[in-house]
Each structure stands twice: as structure tokens, then as C-alpha cells.
Amino acid sequence: MRMETETDLKEATKELLTLHPEWAPLLLSCVQLSQESPDGELDGSAVRNRAQRLGWSLVPLRQFGILEKAGPARKQGHIGIYRMRNANAVEDALTERGYDLHAKLPGDFFAQHEKWLRHAL
Numbered sequence: 275m276r277m278e279t280e281t282d283l284k285e286a287t288k289e290l291l292t293l294h295p296e297w298a299p300l301l302l303s304c305v306q307l308s309q310e311s312p313d314g315e316l317d318g319s320a321v322r323n324r325a326q327r328l329g330w331s332l333v334p335l336r337q338f339g340i341l342e343k344a345g346p347a348r349k350q351g352h353i354g355i356y357r358m359r360n361a362n363a364v365e366d367a368l369t370e371r372g373y374d375l376h377a378k379l380p381g382d383f384f385a386q387h388e389k390w391l392r393h394a395l
Contacts, residue, residue, distance in 0.1 A: 280360050280362065280363045281363075283339060283340070283359070283360050283363040283364070283367075284363040284364075284366050284367045285367075286338065286339070287301070287340065287363065287364050287367035287368070288367045288370060288371060290338065291367065291368070291371045291373075292371070297335075298368070298371075298373055299325035299326065299327060299379055299380075300321060300322070300325045300327055300330065300332070300335065301335075301340070301364060301368060301373075302325065302368060302373060302375065302377065302379060303320075303321045303322075303324040303325040303379055303381075304316055304321055304335070304340070304341065304356075304358055304361075304364070305358070305361060305364055305365055305368065305375055306324065306375070306376075306379070307320055307321060307324065308357070308358045308361050309361075314344075314357050314358065314361075315344045315345065315355055315356070315357055316341070316344070316355070316356045316357065316358070317348070317353060317355060318332050318353050318354040318355070318356060319353045321356075323381045324379050324380075324381040324382055325379055325380070325381060326379065326380040326381045332354060332356060333354075335356075336354075336356065339359055340358065340359060340364060341356040341357070341358060341359065342356065342357055342358075342359050343355065343356060343357075344356055344357035
């Protein structure tokens, strides 16, 4: 199910979040990493790691039209390289559903480092 317009993608993403809220951490991770990347490319393993959804496939997000392949897979075809087709539409959908785009996710290195520092001091 590929969404072609920004409005369609935004509405479809909101529906995905309503029906399957367990995908929210992956979507947040995609948005955050695409903002941090100079070329907007996403390493599938980094997305899953930040969201702490190890073993989850990002193919459904690609089939849904949220992600597109941005280059050849790495690590012998096991790590997909993606780009968000329309990050603004996904950001809007997440915001309208009440998600904080800047929230630190469980696998965020800096969130883990800050947690360690609090316990170490």
C-alpha cells in the first residue's frame, strides 16, 4: 500500500499508529536518524537498535511507502539502507498522535550514557 501524497501518507501513518502503536518507536527512530544523517540515509540496524526492536523487519514500512531503498544492502544483504519518502508527513502524524519527536528512545546511546552517569555519581 504505497501512499503518493503527503496528506495520504500522513493519514495512513496515523492509522498505522492507531492500529499498531508498537510501530511508534521505529517511526520515531526513523525520523530522528534521518534528521541526524547528513544525507537522510538510514541504516536499518541503527533504526532497530535505537528503537530497541531487534529482529523487526523494516520491509513493512517500505511496503507502506514510509521508507524507500537508498542504496545496496550492507553486511551481505542483511542490513538495508533506507531513506524516508516524506519525513514531514510522518513527523506530523506522530505529533498529532501525541508522540514527542525528540524523545530519547531506549537504544539511544546518549540516553544510556546519561542513565549510567546518574548511577555512577
